[in-house]
Amino acid sequence: MRKFVKNYLSYTVIGSLAIILTIMGAIGALPGTTLALLEQSAIAIVLAVSLNMVVGFLGELSLGHAGFMCIGAYVGGKLAVLLSSSLGGTNILTVILALIIGGLAAGLCGFIVGLPALRLRGDYLAIVTLAFGEIVKNIIENSEFFGSHTGLRTPDFTTNRSMRFMLFTIGAVVVLLTIFVIQNVIKSKHGRAITAIRDNEIAARATGINVTKYKLMGFVVSAVFAGLAGVLYSYSVQSIQAVTFDYNYSIEILVIVVLGGMTVNGSIISAVLITALNNILQTKLGGNIAVAKDLIYALVLILLVIYRNAPSLKTFREKYNLGNLWIKLIKPKNDPSKVGEDAVRWDVVPTKISMDEVLSTDVIIDTTGDNSADIGERGGNK
Amino acid sequence: MKFLETLINGFSIGGIYAMIALGYTMVYGIAKMLNFAHGDIIMVGAYVIILFLPINPVVSIIAAIVLCALLGITIEKIAYKPLRGASPLAVLITAIGVSYLLQSLAQIIFGPNPKSNNLFEKLFPKFLESHRGGIIAIGSFNIKLSTIITLACVALVMIGLTLFVKRTKIGRAMVAVSEDKGAAQLMGINVNKIIMITFAIGSALAALASTLMMLDGQTVNFTMGSLPGIKAFTAAVIGGIGSIPGAMLGGIVLGLIECFAQMAGLGDYAVAIEFSILIIVLLVKPTGILGKKRREKV
Secondary structure (H helix, E strand, O other): OOOOOOOHHHHHHHHHHHHHHHHHHHOOOOOHHHHHHHHHHHHHHHHHHHHHHHHHHHOOOOOOHHHHHHHHHHHHHHHHHHHOOOOOOOOHHHHHHHHHHHHHHHHHHHHHHHHHHOOOOOHHHHHHHHHHHHHHHHHHHOOOOOOHHHOEEOOOOOOOHHHHHHHHHHHHHHHHHHHHHHHHHHHOHHHHHHHHHHHOHHHHHHOOOOHHHHHHHHHHHHHHHHHHHHHHHHHHHOEEOHHHHOHHHHHHHHHHHHHOOOOHHHHHHHHHHHHHHHHHHHHHHOHHHHHHHHHHHHHHHHHHHHHHHOHHHHHHHHHOOHHHHHHHHHOOOOOOOOOOOOHHHHHOOOOOOOHHHHHOOOOOOOOOOOOHHHHOOOOOOO | OHHHHHHHHHHHHHHHHHHHHHHHHHHHHHHOOOOOOHHHHHHHHHHHHHHHOOOOHHHHHHHHHHHHHHHHHHHHHHHHHHHOOOOHHHHHHHHHHHHHHHHHHHHHHHOOOOEOOOHHHHHOHHHHHHOHHHEEEEOOEEEEHHHHHHHHHHHHHHHHHHHHHHHOHHHHHHHHHHHOHHHHHHOOOOHHHHHHHHHHHHHHHHHHHHHHHHHOOOOEOOOOOHHHHHHHHHHHHHHOOOOHHHHHHHHHHHHHHHHHHHHOOOHHHHHHHHHHHHHHHHHHOOOOOOOOOOOOOO
């Protein structure tokens, strides 16, 4: 039997949190605003973990994640509206059906876009995903079927306490499912192929990995979960508008992923933290400080990326690497034959081949060349 | 007549896109990065014009161009230079961060509400008295003065930039750096200086583009640069990113598509049409219409 990833920490933490919160909510100890915040966090976790599949593990930049979410939200929302007369809009079966169909629709779009787009890479792929997000937004915005500019009204779950908890529980299940599936995909043979492509596409191709297939796989999995997040979103807000899912929304998700260090657990923590921070800043302070939060995120994003990637800070980083220290503390044995889920090192291309490493299981192929740092040439694409 | 008007409008809007696209394409050619913050420099330029407009409209335009060029250099020095040689993804994310930063700064300083501008009224008060709405009518054919100015400016910039790149020492150094940075450095070209100049020129062109947009009555707010930025970027990619004639061609193609889509009653879907064309072009010829193919080496 195949082994599943033992990330008990996040499963137990999220699972027990969900149970405790559901019980607390059932006895009426939680105000509605806290519940709304928890729903938002759940959506943010699903979005961040699924985007991390593309950005952290596949090593490509997707700027159209909100587009997939938009498809999920509209398909799921419309389905609930269509079923409201027969099955009931707030029925649990409707929600599950909407989740399945919304996820599949987003996945299908991911497949249709990914199939041609994944021939491109890097900057070009980022542009195509951006273009895709804008096309989806533009078409849905002008489509009568989806309520055009006025938006789409979805069933209201907030009227009834028990219905709201049902939605909340479903959200928690979707979060756990997302983490479970993505971690297992990454730890599988397919996942190793995906991370190999990230580390060096040409070398991966040379070792017989079907690059297009695995890229597409990562892309579609990511799209499916973005679609699920969209369905959750459409039920938690009662009325959806295509304008919400614009380019800036995709960027916000990207910010969460990057601040989380492009790992699964990091994305979860950063999604919860940023959602909570956003909410607190907006409701408690309002006005200019709410705007200042964007400024702070932008600054943190720039400084973090520079700190983590600047070639001139390399020695400094190696000397004071908190991440490495942390890994050493919790994982004393460092087994290089296993692909760690810590995608922290995606940005570091090895510049030297040591004999020990060559003799061990890993093969590292140098793409930048040793002279790259001196003249500032970005290697590999001359 | 309708067709001719649409054609001229297409050229004028396309010219503005081309001017912005030149900034993207030059930076890409030389620094090998997508400067996502380029669109927001348009926005900064617009706010500078609004700030200086009470003093003198001409001064405000010059101030916008100079300050934007300085801003471009500063952004390059602080945010992009430390990442030279790092992974392309890291540079792209930083550029997105800079774009986010400029937008939120503008929102804090100038507030979220759009501001109207009276640049045209201030520049041509006498013309407006004789021509209502700044429109010149020749028979049944109507053309705005701002359109004529835009067309003239775009033509001048394109000719000037082409001559600059082909004839001057700095221009040829730019071509050399875009061909092979290492070899250019060995030939005694100061690569850092060339990158700095590229950012300055690109940002100055963005400021000029924002002037032209404001002449046409564009309202100013903190997200005004996003959409033209993304569209110009699309134009640069369609034409072949890294190629100067490609950016000009791509911009004009995009402007014509936009105007003819509007004429055909598909104005609502303009964005979808433009981006679909981008995707199609990229799939058929991934390097764009005039882009050069680069072979990947291990």
